[in-house]
Amino acid sequence: MAFLEIDGVQKRFALTTxxxxxxxxxxRGEFVSFLGPSGCGKTTTLRMIAGFESPTAGRIRIDGVDxxxxxxxxxxxxxxxxxxxxxxxxxxxxxxxxxxxxARRPAREIRQRVEEMLALIKLPDLGSRYPYQLSGGQQQxxxxxxxxxxxxxxxxxxxxxxxxxxxxxxSLRTEIRGIQRELGITTIYVTHDQEEALSMxxxxxxxxxxxxxQIGTPFEIYNFPRTAFVASFxxxxxxxxxRVEDPARGAILVDGQPILxxxxxxxxxxxxxRLIALRPESVTLDGATADGQNRLAGTVEDxxxxxxxxxxxxxxxxxxxxxxxxxxxxxxPPARGEPVTVxxxxxxxxVLESPPGG
Amino acid sequence: xxxxxxxxxxxxxxGALYFVVPLVGTFExxxxxxxxxxxxxxxxxxxxxxxxxxxxxxxxxxxxxTIVVGVVLVVxxxxxxxxxxxxxxxxxxxxxxxxxxxxAIVLVFGYLRIYNSSSWLPLxxxxxxxxxxxxxxxxxxxxxxxxxxxxxxxxxxxVRTLTEAAQSLGAGWRTILLRVIFPGVRVAVLSGAFLTFAxxxxxxxxxxxxxxxxxxxxxxxxxxxRAYEPAALxxxxxxxxxACMAVIQLMARRAPGQVAGGx
Numbered sequence: 158m159a160f161l162e163i164d165g166v167q168k169r170f171a172l173t174t175x176x177x178x179x180x181x182x183x184x185r186g187e188f189v190s191f192l193g194p195s196g197c198g199k200t201t202t203l204r205m206i207a208g209f210e211s212p213t214a215g216r217i218r219i220d221g222v223d224x225x226x227x228x229x230x231x232x233x234x235x236x237x238x239x240x241x242x243x244x245x246x247x248x249x250x251x252x253x254x255x256x257x258x259x260a261r262r263p264a265r266e267i268r269q270r271v272e273e274m275l276a277l278i279k280l281p282d283l284g285s286r287y288p289y290q291l292s293g294g295q296q297q298x299x300x301x302x303x304x305x306x307x308x309x310x311x312x313x314x315x316x317x318x319x320x321x322x323x324x325x326x327x328s329l330r331t332e333i334r335g336i337q338r339e340l341g342i343t344t345i346y347v348t349h350d351q352e353e354a355l356s357m358x359x360x361x362x363x364x365x366x367x368x369x370x371q372i373g374t375p376f377e378i379y380n381f382p383r384t385a386f387v388a389s390f391x392x393x394x395x396x397x398x399x400r401v402e403d404p405a406r407g408a409i410l411v412d413g414q415p416i417l418x419x420x421x422x423x424x425x426x427x428x429x430x431r432l433i434a435l436r437p438e439s440v441t442l443d444g445a446t447a448d449g450q451n452r453l454a455g456t457v458e459d460x461x462x463x464x465x466x467x468x469x470x471x472x473x474x475x476x477x478x479x480x481x482x483x484x485x486x487x488x489x490p491p492a493r494g495e496p497v498t499v500x501x502x503x504x505x506x507x508v509l510e511s512p513p514g515g
Numbered sequence: 516x517x518x519x520x521x522x523x524x525x526x527x528x529x530g531a532l533y534f535v536v537p538l539v540g541t542f543e544x545x546x547x548x549x550x551x552x553x554x555x556x557x558x559x560x561x562x563x564x565x566x567x568x569x570x571x572x573x574x575x576x577x578x579x580x581t582i583v584v585g586v587v588l589v590v591x592x593x594x595x596x597x598x599x600x601x602x603x604x605x606x607x608x609x610x611x612x613x614x615x616x617x618x619a620i621v622l623v624f625g626y627l628r629i630y631n632s633s634s635w636l637p638l639x640x641x642x643x644x645x646x647x648x649x650x651x652x653x654x655x656x657x658x659x660x661x662x663x664x665x666x667x668x669x670x671x672x673x674v675r676t677l678t679e680a681a682q683s684l685g686a687g688w689r690t691i692l693l694r695v696i697f698p699g700v701r702v703a704v705l706s707g708a709f710l711t712f713a714x715x716x717x718x719x720x721x722x723x724x725x726x727x728x729x730x731x732x733x734x735x736x737x738x739x740x741r742a743y744e745p746a747a748l749x750x751x752x753x754x755x756x757x758a759c760m761a762v763i764q765l766m767a768r769r770a771p772g773q774v775a776g777g778x
């Protein structure tokens with residue numbers, strides 16, 4: 158039995174369905190991210206776990222106990238908000254100790270726990286400050302300490318880094334993950350930032366329009382996206398439409414040129430339309446790698462010099478792909494209009510589940 | 516540029532004169548009780564008058580009761596509307612503005628009709644219940660100021676997220692209101708409270724028609740019969756109001772993360 162079970166949860170608001178048939182089992186100590194664009198239902202699902210929204214259908218269990226209709230203040234779930242939500246009239250120490258005071262813990266225990274938490278977030282000397290005297294990053298660390306002080310069974314983080322600048326975001330996500338590992342707390346993390354989700358999570362739940370698109374490890378989500386949505390949302394991706402030529406061999410025609418896919422055509426019929434995806438980093442210009450099994454001839458349509466990486470757009474006929482190549486000071490990038498051949502391995506061809514028009 | 520600056524200063528000066536000259540004139544007049552010399556005799560007489568002490572004491576007690584009932588009524592209402600019923604805000608705002616539109620004399624005649632001694636709820640039957648009726652009528656009268664002050668304070672803090680943060684830490688509604696929301700809008704509540712105090716202290720119509728010994732009717736009585744004492748009373752009333760405003764400012768500076776409500 159999983160530690161956190163979300164069983165067929167649904168949420169409807171009047172005429173719209175925010176979350177549809179959400180099923181997920183989270184193991185004790187696991188770090189799971191909900192990833193998706195705005196309005197995909199990830200925050201609504203998180204709020205249902207926290208108890209701020211009631212599911213229209215389905216059950217939520219924590220450690221075997223059904224908490225579906227339990228009030229949020231009786232769930233023992235810690236929550237960190239995007240806007241920090243620190244109590245402005247309280248000092249940092251009072252904020253961190255708030256939950257313990259509500260639980261009527263002895264003063265000595267509260268003091269000890271607050272010190273422990275402030276040391277954990279590396280702000281041991283700021284207990285007497287007020288939230289407005291802290292930077293955004295410090296405020297979010299205090300919010301994390303406050304949520305952890307009550308020893309919650311599950312920690313929920315709702316886009317906690319969105320309001321911070323890029324540099325702080327990177328350092329804080331490492332810190333959050335470090336603390337989560339140290340405490341071994343079961344964590345649900347909501348984000349629309351794929352880099353955050355990929356770098357922090359044990360597993361990622363990719364969501365779109367209230368539904369789960371795919372659940373998997375960051376490696377699986379990035380390398381083997383199952384749907385066009387996951388493929389396009391996670392990382393940069395080239396999506397091409399092709400026609401199945403020989404399903405047994407994995408052959409597909411793209412703009413009249415044959416390519417081979419290592420997998421994904423099981424059960425497909427010849428002549429069927431299929432979407433395929435190629436990561437820019439898995440496509441090379443002819444000669445850059447020797448063992449490219451698939452070759453497509455085209456012309457250079459655009460060249461973006463990005464410093465360490467050069468991003469080149471190759472046009473075939475109807476379709477075009479972006480490819481990334483490392484900058485080589487001894488080799489000038491190709492010129493626009495130059496005829497080239499691109500290569501990519503059979504394994505790099507990701508055949509997606511949803512065909513065009515169905 | 517320089518001409519514009521000069522014009523701005525001129526406007527400021529005219530504005531200042533408009534406010535200051537009558538005050539200085541009133542103060543100067545209040546000191547002329549004794550012929551040929553300035554003295555605080557009018558103030559001494561007013562402050563020594565037992566009717567002043569009794570009426571001021573009565574109105575102060577009534578003002579404090581009005582503030583307590585007003586805060587208990589308005590803070591949870593404004594909080595709940597902000598949190599759960601934002602669509603009802605225009606309706607509540609309209610209701611709270613009614614006392615500004617309906618003259619006090621109409622209100623008090625309404626009260627007398629509904630709560631007279633032969634009605635189903637005879638609040639005017641005894642002095643104590645009439646005091647209660649007067650206090651509730653003051654709550655209604657001060658509603659536009661109290662509600663607006665509290666609502667402005669609540670709008671300046673993220674009520675929903677703070678509530679949810681407190682809930683996730685185990686707090687119930689009472690704890691959230693008393694420890695999170697109320698301290699967050701304390702200065703706004705105070706400014707509403709002081710406005711209420713100023714209204715109740717000077718209110719005449721309701722107290723007079725309900726025949727209660729309040730400060731407003733006393734002011735009217737003195738103003739109709741004496742020369743220098745009304746000026747002294749006006750200066751005292753201003754001093755009390757300014758003291759209240761100074762307290763608001765002090766509280767606003769002292770309390771961290773506070774938002775002053777206002778009109």
